[in-house]
Amino acid sequence: MPPKGPPKIYQVYVRSHKINIHLTLSPEAEIQEVKDEIQSALSSSTTDDDIPQSASFEICKAAPSKDGTYDVLDNDTLMKEAGLSSWDNLYLRFHDPDTGALQPVDYTPLPSYLDEDPQPESSSSKRKAKD
Helix, strand or coil: CCCCCCCCCEEEEEEEECEEEEEEECCCCEHHHHHHHHHHHHHHHCCCCCCCCCCCEEEEEECCCCCCCEEECCCCCEHHHCCCCCCCEEEEEEECCCCCCECCCCECCCCCCCCCCCCCCCHHHCCCCCC
16 A cells, blocks of 8 residues: 555644634644634634633643643644644643743543443343233
8 A cells, every 4th residue: 555645634622621622724824823713713603711812822742752741833833834633632722811921732522431431231121922
């Protein structure tokens, strides 16, 4: 099989607080365009009071070292140059309104239902065989 080429579109999840935003993007899209789409999504449909409506933010990706650090993506970078794959997670770091400093990533993962033990079948739901 020939090696896989770069994706023709990027499907990404943007995560912040308890919000997940799914975006479909062109490889030629700049990070600034992605920020504009995220800002539009946050201002139109968010109900999370923790997310500042008018605050500026930066888009980050998880660092390859997986030590809990995040790399901020430059606004002029194209999606295809940002080192991203399709279905990657991106995270938001908001600027502090008073100092302008970047705040840490604040994201609450969705609960995993795969880790739960299956519920045993109750005896009343089992069919009895007829003789």
